[in-house]
Amino acid sequence: MAASSKPRVLIIGCTGYIGRFITNASIRLGYPTYLLVRPEVASDVYKAAMVIGFKSAGATLGSVTDEKKLVEALKLVDIVICSIAEKNLNDQVKLIQAIKQVGTIKRFLPSEFGMDPGLMDHAIAPGNKVFMDKMKIRRAIEAAQIPHTYVSANCFAGYFLSGIAQFGRFFPPRDTAVVYGEGNAKVIWVDENDVGTFVLKAAEDPRTLNTSVYIRPPKNILSLNEVLQLWEKKIGKTLEKQTLLEEEFMSMISNEKASLPERAALAHFYQIFYRGDLMFEIGPDGRDTGELYPDVSYTTVDAYLDRYL
Template identity: 50%
Template sequence: MGKSRILVVGGTGYMGRRIVKGSLAEGHPTYILRRPEIGMDIEKLQVLLEFKRQGAVLVEGSFPDHQSLVEALKQVDVVVCTMSGVHFRTHNLLMQLKLVDAIKEAGNIKRFLPSEFGMDPAQMMHALEPGRVTFDEKMTVRKAIEAANIPRTYISANCFGGYFVGNLSQMGTLLPPKDKVLIYGDGNAKAVFMGEDDIATYTIKSVDDPRTLNKTVYIRPPGNILSQRELVQIWENLSGNTLEKTSISGQDFLALMKDADFAGQVGLGHFYHIFYDGCLTSFEIGEDGEEASRLYLEVQYKRMDEYLKLYL
């Protein structure tokens, strides 16, 4: 049996371009939705042309043009959507409902992986406002997928290394602190940190796997389950620099939301759930889920000491 033809929606984005690379590396016929809305964005166009040079097929389609989406979908077997949800007030994630409608009409898609990749929204119904909007929108998309009986796999990849590891989980920067580090509570809540390329590898491996059909794949390898204090210790060992540590209580952390803008409030809420509630590791994976590193033992995922070496 040949490998599925994969269409990546959002293939020029932060995760999208990694999904495209992962798909090509695994030998899948790889298609990328080229949206006319790219306009004059020369950097995105150059990314697309480079993927075309590497063997990807560019397929034109537009969310406002339902029939163009249907025609694009008829050329593939699997759809992986990586549209960003960071522009919270534009409701990008809900644009996937147009994909759901097109998949229903096309009738040939054997697996849909919607844009998730972070915390499992099904575990976040208690999330604080306004950050809950991300999870609510993902659940709206899930419900539409399931109501349409579309075969699916949800990917929960937890904390992206680029946003949570290089900065030792400090907000407002992407680089390691030089002198001082803020510790959330006692710093011992366990989180899950992942390299983005590994997330893409696990995602692509799941698309043709019957074990992941209609399930959530949690990318939660044991070697990358760490507390913030453990992450800081890894950096101190690598850099030879001991950082001054200041703790902030949960109450004081939430008080920061008062003066933050909308996006800042969303980020603060998510950080609170990760580093105070321990929401990424506070539940067991049930029968409707699988853990990626157990399924794909051949993947040598990057530990965070290796990830942090890039920042030395």
């Protein structure tokens, strides 16, 4: 498909963590890319955009709370991808209202990109709040009859794989490693650049309309034990393993001396590494990127870990 025939994409939240990777992918893949940029960060965005060759479209100064500017930006595009923080629930509701008002958006991807909130009604507090908020957004989207795609990207490599799931660490262990329970729960580790690629492909794919898309690179579905074994082979050393039992981990989550964000993050670790909530049979309303885009190359866990040698 020629670049001129590609749908026009508006990215809201381009300065956020995953938003930057989605923006880079949109430009790299040749989509006419528009950014809704708050005036106070515009200078930094423009500088970054020039580095990655931002020539296809442009940026609009404004925000989700500026209805006039938001509507102006929406009228320019076909697809809207939102990657603002989940805590900004009211801003996302305003965005949905504006999309409905404009009425010409062909696809909306709300700010999700983690575990599927539709499957997390059993999640424990305080980690469950983010899933409940995301479900409120989903209900608003569906009530407004906005064409949409929900993307579940599982575990961002920069958060989880960089430290091999050692909570609070972002470099792989060299001496000792904590193993959660038996360490055998399957985890899906995804490089953020690949998240961007799959998000853009799903955004215009007719097969993903009004569905949930699960980013599941086949070679990256590995347990914590399997990733640690890969790392040990690379460094030529066997790490000392410290088993953290489930009841010990639960006491960390309930520790009121810890901050609420830390306890919420621990709760998500619990769902992933003890409950194994990333692995399930995808239902008829979901699609697997491994099946949708088998020819797309991606960064494997094995290759990702090489950068730390």
